Amino acid sequence: MKQSLPVLAALLLGACATAPAPQPAPPSPPPVPEMSEALMKDITRTLSRDDFEGRAPGTPGDEKAIAYIEQEFAKVGLQPGNKGKWTQDVPLVEITARDASPLTIRGKGKPMTLAYGPDYMGSSYRVTPSIKLSDSELVFVGYGIVAPEKGWNDYAGIDMRGKTAVILVNDPDYETEGLEGPFNGRAMTYYGRWTYKYAEAARQGAEAALIVHDTFPAAYGWNVVESSGQGPQAFARSKDGGASETAFNGWIQKSVAEKITAAAGKDFAALSAAAKQQGFRPVPLGVAANLSFANDLKEISTSNVIGVLPGKTRPDQYVLFTAHYDHLGKCAPTEADSICNGAIDNASGVAGLVALADTFRREGAPERSILFIALGAEESGLLGSEYYAANPVFPLSHTVGGLNMDSLTFAGKAKDVRVIGGGKSELDSVLQDAVAAMGRYMTPDSTPEKGYYYRSDHFSFAKRGVPMLYLDYGFDLVNGGPEAGKAYEETYTGSIYHSPRDEYHEDWDWSGALDDLKLYYLIGRKLADSADWPNWYQGDEFRAARDASCASARASGGGC
Ligand SMILES: [Zn+2]
Numbered sequence: 001m002k003q004s005l006p007v008l009a010a011l012l013l014g015a016c017a018t019a020p021a022p023q024p025a026p027p028s029p030p031p032v033p034e035m036s037e038a039l040m041k042d043i044t045r046t047l048s049r050d051d052f053e054g055r056a057p058g059t060p061g062d063e064k065a066i067a068y069i070e071q072e073f074a075k076v077g078l079q080p081g082n083k084g085k086w087t088q089d090v091p092l093v094e095i096t097a098r099d100a101s102p103l104t105i106r107g108k109g110k111p112m113t114l115a116y117g118p119d120y121m122g123s124s125y126r127v128t129p130s131i132k133l134s135d136s137e138l139v140f141v142g143y144g145i146v147a148p149e150k151g152w153n154d155y156a157g158i159d160m161r162g163k164t165a166v167i168l169v170n171d172p173d174y175e176t177e178g179l180e181g182p183f184n185g186r187a188m189t190y191y192g193r194w195t196y197k198y199a200e201a202a203r204q205g206a207e208a209a210l211i212v213h214d215t216f217p218a219a220y221g222w223n224v225v226e227s228s229g230q231g232p233q234a235f236a237r238s239k240d241g242g243a244s245e246t247a248f249n250g251w252i253q254k255s256v257a258e259k260i261t262a263a264a265g266k267d268f269a270a271l272s273a274a275a276k277q278q279g280f281r282p283v284p285l286g287v288a289a290n291l292s293f294a295n296d297l298k299e300i301s302t303s304n305v306i307g308v309l310p311g312k313t314r315p316d317q318y319v320l321f322t323a324h325y326d327h328l329g330k331c332a333p334t335e336a337d338s339i340c341n342g343a344i345d346n347a348s349g350v351a352g353l354v355a356l357a358d359t360f361r362r363e364g365a366p367e368r369s370i371l372f373i374a375l376g377a378e379e380s381g382l383l384g385s386e387y388y389a390a391n392p393v394f395p396l397s398h399t400v401g402g403l404n405m406d407s408l409t410f411a412g413k414a415k416d417v418r419v420i421g422g423g424k425s426e427l428d429s430v431l432q433d434a435v436a437a438m439g440r441y442m443t444p445d446s447t448p449e450k451g452y453y454y455r456s457d458h459f460s461f462a463k464r465g466v467p468m469l470y471l472d473y474g475f476d477l478v479n480g481g482p483e484a485g486k487a488y489e490e491t492y493t494g495s496i497y498h499s500p501r502d503e504y505h506e507d508w509d510w511s512g513a514l515d516d517l518k519l520y521y522l523i524g525r526k527l528a529d530s531a532d533w534p535n536w537y538q539g540d541e542f543r544a545a546r547d548a549s550c551a552s553a554r555a556s557g558g559g560c
Pocket residue numbers: 324345346378406407
């Protein structure tokens with residue numbers, strides 16, 4: 001576990017999709033047991049059937065999926081993971097905004113009226129029947145980042161109570177070519193994610209937060225903001241009913257931000273340039289926001305399904321495998337139907353989870369325990385994983401590390417494996433050995449600016465310090481090379497992903513998925529038989545959380 005960061009980074013960067021770096025022959029490849037393809041087909045076929053209704057949280061299809069996964073966990077010999085129960089309840093609230101007013105900006109010159117939908121979008125995280133912003137002063141807060149470890153504070157010297165933060169998307173050095181810089185160059189960090197920006201604005205006591213949308217640094221168009229912001233939004237139910245959140249969290253188009261700053265007598269481009277510099281200070285704009293809308297509220301519940309394979313000698317130390325089982329339910333109809341069955345995303349990942357459990361049990365329990373968690377409500381914003389990580393059944397300081405599976409591949413065998421968020425933790429050396437043993441090579445994340453590491457369930461654990469791996473299927477296919485890999489990816493993201501076309505096909509090629517699972521098996525086996533506690537590299541954004549959690553565990557005699 002002592003692989004140094006520069007060596008690993010060089011190794012990752014040295015490999016690329018078209019010209020693999022030569023790999024030394026593996027010394028003695030560990031035995032890799034076969035996984036059951038029949039079992040995985042069965043599970044994927046069942047969970048993606050129409051009578052599971054797309055497994056949206058809180059629906060009868062969701063309940064059916066939970067019961068089915070419990071049964072499959074039991075069949076492969078896992079034990080119930082929550083004090084004799086298979087499930088952990090995840091309490092949610094569904095908030096549907098209606099009758100949104102325009103956003104009116106007043107203070108200097110003629111009031112400006114901006115339309116809900118084309119100009120601005122947003123909602124409230126507060127469980128309250130209506131929301132009203134009245135003359136809330138706009139303050140430009142740059143990237144809205146408070147990062148003491150980097151000496152960065154975009155809220156320095158301002159009291160945000162009653163005010164609305166206007167925030168740039170992504171992080172200050174996103175336009176850099178390489179990965180060097182206070183915020184990892186063009187790679188997105190957690191500070192660049194909108195989830196962070198809303199949370200930080202709330203911590204600052206702001207009344208509202210408006211993120212300025214810009215397609216390149218956001219990595220998606222305004223159409224995505226507009227369509228995903230409509231309809232019911234699920235949130236975790238909290239004791240304070242969201243009172244500690246801002247009253248309103250929204251987005252404005254960049255052209256709207258330019259108009260508002262111009263009305264305030266400022267230049268948006270100049271403000272944005274200043275925000276990239278260390279020592280930036282927030283800029284009150286002297287204009288104020290007004291809006292109102294009503295909320296329909298509904299309490300719903302879903303569950304995480306937890307199975308455990310107890311370890312032989314260190315059963316109170318846990319290696320984690322996760323996959324979300326929920327999906328979108330009903331969605332925009334295509335020629336086929338209007339059920340988003342989520343066969344690839346992520347019935348296939350749950351199938352992988354059960355097949356891994358089956359293999360570990362058949363091969364004999366390792367020294368440490370292994371947790372298999374089928375997580376709920378991922379598509380609603382990682383809510384099931386967030387709930388588990390905030391209310392862990394097994395302490396996070398006793399959780400060694402893990403791997404999250406979100407969508408297996410049906411592109412066939414690949415020579416490479418894509419590493420999303422590599423170069424962050426000592427898990428890299430375990431990964432490197434397993435990849436070499438499988439005779440494959442690693443391709444770094446080709447779009448680190450999109451921040452994929454922060455967009456699936458492993459992130460809920462990572463931000464609380466648990467080292468987590470997230471891998472994506474390879475591009476360099478054994479049959480057809482990188483072009484074939486690209487073509488598969490384009491078809492998948494272009495017409496299948498998050499649509500009713502994500503359906504089960506009996507003639508899928510499982511060979512690539514089986515290879516990936518063998519790799520995951522090797523990683524899990526190594527971690528679960530070892531006594532090491534891999535950590536995030538020095539200086540990584542998640543290191544401090546792990547160090548704090550380990551220090552408090554040591555004080556009470558156990559854990560990392
Ligand atoms: Zn998914």
